[in-house]
Amino acid sequence: MPIAIVAERTGGPEILRRIELPTPAADAGQVLVKHTAIGVNFIDTYFRSGLYPWPVDRDLILGSEAAGVVLALGENVDGFSVGDRVAYTIPNGAYVQTRAIDAKHLVKLPDAVSDEVAAAAMLKGLTAHYLLHRSYLPKKGQTVLFHAAAGGVGLIAGQWLAAKGVTAIGTAGGPEKCALAAKHGYAHVIDYRAENFEERVKEITGGAGVDAVYDSVGKDTIAGSMACLKTFGTLVNFGQSSGPYLDFKLSDLAAGSFTVTRPVLFHFTADRNYLETASADLFEMIQNRTLQIKINQRYSLANAADAHRALEGRKTTGSTVLIP
Numbered sequence: 001m002p003i004a005i006v007a008e009r010t011g012g013p014e015i016l017r018r019i020e021l022p023t024p025a026a027d028a029g030q031v032l033v034k035h036t037a038i039g040v041n042f043i044d045t046y047f048r049s050g051l052y053p054w055p056v057d058r059d060l061i062l063g064s065e066a067a068g069v070v071l072a073l074g075e076n077v078d079g080f081s082v083g084d085r086v087a088y089t090i091p092n093g094a095y096v097q098t099r100a101i102d103a104k105h106l107v108k109l110p111d112a113v114s115d116e117v118a119a120a121a122m123l124k125g126l127t128a129h130y131l132l133h134r135s136y137l138p139k140k141g142q143t144v145l146f147h148a149a150a151g152g153v154g155l156i157a158g159q160w161l162a163a164k165g166v167t168a169i170g171t172a173g174g175p176e177k178c179a180l181a182a183k184h185g186y187a188h189v190i191d192y193r194a195e196n197f198e199e200r201v202k203e204i205t206g207g208a209g210v211d212a213v214y215d216s217v218g219k220d221t222i223a224g225s226m227a228c229l230k231t232f233g234t235l236v237n238f239g240q241s242s243g244p245y246l247d248f249k250l251s252d253l254a255a256g257s258f259t260v261t262r263p264v265l266f267h268f269t270a271d272r273n274y275l276e277t278a279s280a281d282l283f284e285m286i287q288n289r290t291l292q293i294k295i296n297q298r299y300s301l302a303n304a305a306d307a308h309r310a311l312e313g314r315k316t317t318g319s320t321v322l323i324p
C-alpha cells in the first residue's frame with residue numbers, strides 16, 4: 001500500500017509518523033497522481049509545530065508541493081491524460097506516494113523541467129514570481145534587500161532579480177551560505193549572523209537605503225529591515241523562520257511613509273489564470289537557464305523528519321526534496 005507521513009498533533013519533527021493508506025480513487029474533477037518527487041518547505045514546519053492553525057479535524061498529512069505522473073482520471077477532467085507529467089502547489093497533503101487531487105491545481109510539465117526540479121520549484125519559484133511581480137515590482141536600477149538569500153526561495157529570487165537588472169543585497173547565515181548566494185544573483189551578501197545587516201546596507205547604499213525589503217525571517221529582522229528602507233520604501237513580509245514579529249504598529253510606517261504587505265502564495269495561485277501564466281514564466285526561466293534550481297538536499301519520504309530537522313536547524317541551502 002502507498003505510504004504517507006502524518007502528524008497526529010503539533011510538535012517537533014519526532015511526531016512525524018509513517019502510515020500506509022489505500023490507493024485513493026479519483027473522484028469527479030480529480031486526477032490520480034503517483035508522486036515522483038515532493039518538495040519540503042518551511043511552511044511544512046509551521047503547520048507541524050502549530051505556528052499555523054491545524055487545518056483539518058484529523059491527522060495532518062504535510063507537504064505543499066509535488067510532481068508526479070497521472071495514473072487515472074476521474075469524470076469530467078479535461079486537459080490531462082494518463083501518463084502526463086504534472087506538478088502542483090497547494091497547502092498540505094503532499095507527503096504521500098499516491099494522491100487524488102483536483103485537476104484545477106495541476107500544471108503539465110515541459111520535457112526540459114524534470115520532476116525533481118518541478119517539486120523543488122513550484123512553491124518556491126512561484127513565490128519568487130509573485131514577490132517580484134505582484135507584491136513589489138522592482139525596476140532595473142533599483143536596490144532591494146532579500147533575507148535568507150541562500151534558502152530555497154532566496155536562491156531563486158536572487159537569480160530572478162539579477163535577470164531584471166535589480167541590485168540585490170542578500171543576507172545569509174555563515175560564509176558558505178554567503179558564497180552560495182553571491183553565485184546566484186546577489187550583488188552584495190551580508191552574513192547577518194556575524195555583521196549588523198542594517199549598518200552594512202547603509203554602507204553599501206551610501207546611506208540611501210533600499211527600495212524594498214523581502215523579509216521571511218520575521219522576529220529577528222523586521223525592525224532592522226524597516227530601518228533599511230528609503231522614504232516611500234516597501235516592506236514585504238512573507239514568512240517568519242525565526243518566529244513571528246509581534247511588535248509591529250501601523251505608526252512604524254510613518255518613519256518613511258512606508259508600504260507594508262504580508263502576502264501568501266496560495267491567494268495568488270487560487271486564480272487559475274495566474275497559476276498557468278506564472279508557471280509558464282517559471283518553466284521558461286528554467287528552460288532558458290536564467291534560473292538554476294539547486295536541489296541541495298534529498299531524503300526518502302520516510303525520512304521527512306530528518307528533512308525538517310535540517311531545515312529548522314538552518315543546515316540547508318536551496319531546495320530540499322523527498323523521494324517517495
Ligand code: NDP
Nearest residue numbers: 041042151152153172173216238239240241242264265314
Ligand atoms: P529556506 O530554505 O529559506 O529556509 C529558511 C531559512 O531561514 C534558513 O535556512 C535560515 O537561513 C533562515 N533563518 C533565519 N533565522 C532562522 C531561524 N531562527 N530558524 C530557522 N531558519 C532561520 O526556506 P524556504 O525557502 O522554504 O522558505 C523561506 C521563507 O519564505 C520561509 O519563512 C517561508 O515560510 C516563507 N515562504 C512564504 C511564502 C508565502 O507565500 N508567504 C511562500 C513560500 C515561502 P540562514 O541560515 O541563512 O539565516
